Amino acid sequence: MDISRRDLFTMGGKLLVLASVGASLEQITGAAPPTDAYRMAEHWWGMIIDVDKCIGCGNCARACSRENNVPSGYFRTWVERYEIEEGRPPHVESPNGALDGFPPSKREDVKSFYVPKLCNQCADSPCVQVCPVGATFVSPDGVVLVDETYCLGCRYCVQACPYGCRYLHPDKNTVDKCTLCYHRITKGLTTACCESCPTGARQLVDFKDPKDPVHEFLRHNKVQVLKPYMATQAKVYYKNLDGAVR
Amino acid sequence: MIPGVDGFMYPNEVELQWSLLIVLYPYITGLVAGAFILASLERVFKVEAVRPTYRLALLTALAFLLVAPLPLQLHLGHPERSIEMYLTPHRSSAMAMFGFVYLWYLTVVLLLEIWLEFRADIVRMAQTTKGLTRLVYKALTLGSENLSPAARRIDDKVGYAVTVIGIPSAFLLHGYVGFIFGSIKANPWWSSPLMPIVFLFSAMVSGIATVLLLYMASMKVKKMAIDMRCLDTIAKYLFYTFVIDFTLEMLDLIHRTYEADESFRSLDFMVHTRLWGSQVILQILLGTLVPLVLLAANQLWTFSEAKRRAMYVIACGLTLVGIFAMRWNVVIGGQLFSKSFLGYTTYKVEFAAREGLLAASALMLLPFVIFIVLVKLLPPWPERETT
Numbered sequence: 001m002d003i004s005r006r007d008l009f010t011m012g013g014k015l016l017v018l019a020s021v022g023a024s025l026e027q028i029t030g031a032a033p034p035t036d037a038y039r040m041a042e043h044w045w046g047m048i049i050d051v052d053k054c055i056g057c058g059n060c061a062r063a064c065s066r067e068n069n070v071p072s073g074y075f076r077t078w079v080e081r082y083e084i085e086e087g088r089p090p091h092v093e094s095p096n097g098a099l100d101g102f103p104p105s106k107r108e109d110v111k112s113f114y115v116p117k118l119c120n121q122c123a124d125s126p127c128v129q130v131c132p133v134g135a136t137f138v139s140p141d142g143v144v145l146v147d148e149t150y151c152l153g154c155r156y157c158v159q160a161c162p163y164g165c166r167y168l169h170p171d172k173n174t175v176d177k178c179t180l181c182y183h184r185i186t187k188g189l190t191t192a193c194c195e196s197c198p199t200g201a202r203q204l205v206d207f208k209d210p211k212d213p214v215h216e217f218l219r220h221n222k223v224q225v226l227k228p229y230m231a232t233q234a235k236v237y238y239k240n241l242d243g244a245v246r
Numbered sequence: 247m248i249p250g251v252d253g254f255m256y257p258n259e260v261e262l263q264w265s266l267l268i269v270l271y272p273y274i275t276g277l278v279a280g281a282f283i284l285a286s287l288e289r290v291f292k293v294e295a296v297r298p299t300y301r302l303a304l305l306t307a308l309a310f311l312l313v314a315p316l317p318l319q320l321h322l323g324h325p326e327r328s329i330e331m332y333l334t335p336h337r338s339s340a341m342a343m344f345g346f347v348y349l350w351y352l353t354v355v356l357l358l359e360i361w362l363e364f365r366a367d368i369v370r371m372a373q374t375t376k377g378l379t380r381l382v383y384k385a386l387t388l389g390s391e392n393l394s395p396a397a398r399r400i401d402d403k404v405g406y407a408v409t410v411i412g413i414p415s416a417f418l419l420h421g422y423v424g425f426i427f428g429s430i431k432a433n434p435w436w437s438s439p440l441m442p443i444v445f446l447f448s449a450m451v452s453g454i455a456t457v458l459l460l461y462m463a464s465m466k467v468k469k470m471a472i473d474m475r476c477l478d479t480i481a482k483y484l485f486y487t488f489v490i491d492f493t494l495e496m497l498d499l500i501h502r503t504y505e506a507d508e509s510f511r512s513l514d515f516m517v518h519t520r521l522w523g524s525q526v527i528l529q530i531l532l533g534t535l536v537p538l539v540l541l542a543a544n545q546l547w548t549f550s551e552a553k554r555r556a557m558y559v560i561a562c563g564l565t566l567v568g569i570f571a572m573r574w575n576v577v578i579g580g581q582l583f584s585k586s587f588l589g590y591t592t593y594k595v596e597f598a599a600r601e602g603l604l605a606a607s608a609l610m611l612l613p614f615v616i617f618i619v620l621v622k623l624l625p626p627w628p629e630r631e632t633t
Contacts, residue, residue: 075257092254092588117256126432132344133327134336152330153323155263156341162432164256164585168263173323230431246586 038186043141044207045180046235047194048217049116051242053201056081056114058098063196065099067181074167076178077118077193082244084111090244115245116202118193119144119165119178120226120234127157127166136175142207142235143182148174162230180204207235253589262581262593265601267317270609272423272445273573274314277613279420279446280453281307282356282412287483289409295479301626302464303457304360309617311352317609318344321601340426351419355412361388362405364624369393382623420449427576434509435580440498447491452569454484455562460617462559468627474551478544481558485541488565492534495572512587520582520590525575533568537561 056079064070064077078097083105084090091110095102105112122128125144128136135150136157151174158166158175169176181191189195190204205214217223217239224241225234238245248260285303287293319325328345335342361368369391372383421442427433428441438444458480465472502510517525540561544554578593596602 078257080254089588092586094254094257097257126430129338130341130430131336132339132342133330133334134339150327150330151324152327154318154321154341155323156339156426158258158263159581160430160432162585164259167258167261168323175323246588 038188040140042208044235045142045185046121046205046207046214046237047118047180047191048203048205048214048223048237048239050201050239051113051115052240053199054079054114054116055199055201056098056102057198058101059196059198060116060193060202061097061099063192064178067184067192068179070176071170074169074176076165076176077116080115080117080245081105082111082113082115082242083107084242084244085109111242113242115238115241116193117163117165117226118236119180120163120232120236121180123233123235124231126160126162126230126232130156130160132156139182141186143180143185144177145179145182146175146177148172148176151175162227162232250592250594251589253584254586255584255589255591256586259581259584260591262578262591264577264581265321265593266578266595266603266606267321267601267609269570269573269577270317270606271314272420272577273452273570274310274317274609274613275423276420276445276449276452276569276573277456278307278311278314278351278453279416279449280451280455281310281457282416282453283450284454284457284480284483286409286413286416289406290413293479293483295475296483298473298476298628299457299461299480301363301624302461302621303453304356304363305620305624305626306457306460306617307453308356308360309613309620311348311356312616313609313613315344315348316612317606320605320609340422340429343422344426347419347422351412351415355408355415359405359408359412360624361386362401362408365390365401366393366398367624417446421446427580432585433580434507435513435583436576438498440494444491444494444498447487447494448569448572450487451484451491452566454480454487455565455569458484458558459562459566462555464621464627470627472555474554477558478554481541481544481554481561484562484565485538485545488534488538488541492538495534509587512583516579516583516590520592521575521579524571525579528571529568529575532564533571534565537565537568 058079061075061078065075068076070076075097078094079102080092080094080098081102082090082092085107093102102114121142121144123138123142125136125138128138128144131137131151132154133150133152135148135152136144136146138144148169153168153173153175155168155175158168166175166177168174181189181193184191185204191202194202194204203213205217206212207214218237221239223237223239225237226241227246228234248255251260281303284296285300285307288296288300319328322328331342331345335345365387368383368386370393372380372387372391375383424442424445427436427445428438430436458477461480462472462477464470502513537560540557543549544557549557581591582593583590595606598604
């Protein structure tokens with residue numbers, strides 16, 4: 001087929017009009033340009049918790065419960081109060097996961113502090129290892145998630161978690177846990193627990209972001225993960241964590 | 247204060263995840279593995295004295311194996327998705343292997359061996375019976391009706407090979423169940439490399455005791471004489487296996503006590519309180535030491551036949567109670583203490599719930615119903631008595 005110079009110009013013109021209409025439409029509809037899209041490979045999520053800053057108000061537990069519709073009696077995050085008397089086993093409590101805060105302590109002669117708990121988003125996660133169908137997995141951006149359309153509800157992962165972070169959702173009959181508010185963090189927001197913390201004791205961090213304050217935090221503070229001997233490569237780091245905490 | 251909780255539990259730990267049904271799972275698979283290993287004594291290791299129980303042991307193993315996956319299925323939050331374990335197994339999961347180990351054992355080992363062993367009988371039945379029964383036996387022949395000496399020799403050779411493959415398979419079936427628990431590093435009550443081997447020997451103990459009791463009961467029902475040489479030989483093997491099993495369990499206990507790691511105080515307290523009845527009284531005292539003494543006495547002294555029979559019945563009955571208690575203590579005990587080692591929860595068995603006592607009792611009765619059907623279909627008794 002012969003194409004004249006005139007035909008070529010006409011076709012080029014039509015293409016140009018089509019492309020500009022497409023671009024304007026994208027602007028009108030508000031679709032994000034591809035460059036700003038969330039890319040999982042560019043993130044590696046975790047959390048830092050400053051134990052000394054936690055006041056045990058329970059805001060985090062309440063915010064999490066509301067944000068994620070956590071069923072009553074189960075917890076994606078909770079706060080524990082430790083009271084330690086020299087030479088004695090620690091006294092620990094977490095009434096209703098601290099959803100209602102804590103009653104005033106009756107002891108003044110003990111070392112007392114609060115420890116917020118949540119899924120440790122382990123990179124070598126024992127729960128992921130044992131799932132018989134791969135329904136629970138570590139996402140490319142480092143969050144341990146459960147595919148509730150695939151989970152059998154066998155609860156082997158609940159047994160394998162050293163931190164007690166998983167439970168069987170009573171309505172869905174599948175395992176449920178902290179998702180690090182995945183629906184929020186992939187939109188550029190922080191987690192519900194971090195957002196509601198009045199003292200900034202909990203901070204969502206992105207280990208792959210060179211500008212994230214986590215790097216400064218890890219450089220200048222003595223930090224610890226829970227049960228380090230479990231070798232799960234937990235990504236929730238605690239500052240000033242007492243050795244008695246389990 | 248949460249009812250039933252002493253000390254501190256992580257909030258999600260208060261509720262037990264693995265119930266009575268998960269206690270049945272290792273108990274039932276153990277009976278399968280044990281019964282099969284007893285059958286292999288005659289077939290592979292040529293222990294002629296136990297021949298009267300060979301066929302009975304195979305049918306016992308099959309009856310229990312058919313029921314083995316049911317407690318798991320009933321326990322799942324989404325039983326309809328269990329097929330995914332076959333379609334998309336997660337290779338790093340110990341549990342993902344269950345379906346494959348089960349199918350291998352059921353089809354390649356047990357069904358094949360039973361078919362080869364009973365093929366001649368099936369063919370004869372297909373020729374001598376009438377109507378629907380004839381059709382059933384005809385179908386069971388799978389079109390293989392050649393009973394020539396050459397064909398029987400092939401049956402025997404293949405049957406032998408299947409049993410040889412079957413022994414490691416039986417070890418795999420139950421050792422693997424032990425691995426499911428033993429490989430959980432988060433739980434110090436379970437996490438032990440000894441777990442698969444302890445499960446294996448306890449499986450052999452419970453399987454042998456079951457077949458011995460079923461043999462005695464069958465002979466009573468059929469009004470046939472009990473072969474005392476067979477009974478004494480099985481009791482002897484039960485004693486030896488039990489000694490190894492008890493030694494392994496004590497080794498585990500001594501090791502834990504001597505090492506006394508972080509979890510020891512918490513677990514020790516649990517054994518002295520919540521598990522005192524089921525572990526110390528039922529499992530160790532009544533379920534292990536009493537049967538061991540009864541069986542050992544028979545190795546040292548000679549009693550009358552009636553006394554021996556009574557001693558074997560008591561020993562085997564208590565053994566089965568003891569092994570059940572052992573499964574209970576592993577599965578339930580492993581969930582009663584907090585992984586913080588600071589508290590304990592309670593487990594109350596419900597009655598009519600999905601995972602309650604009623605369902606568990608029905609699941610424990612089912613293998614016996616299947617067993618009765620199987621012995622009607624494929625009589626394991628010597629030929630002269632079946633006519």
